[in-house]
Amino acid sequence: MSLHRLASFTYQVPNVAETSAYYQDFGLTDNGDGSFATVDGGRQLYLEQGP
Secondary structure, X not given: OOOOOOOOEEEEEOOHHHHHHHHXXXXXXXXXXXXXXXXXXXXXXXXXXXX
């Protein structure tokens, strides 16, 4: 089985609020539950607290 695309990606970051602000400035929509969406792809990025 081959992988043709990624449907979503989860990042663990030490500072969720700071990283959230970066992705909002980058143009992604914050869904308020740790996920971010693009206009074309929907929810694709998830942020979690981590190292």
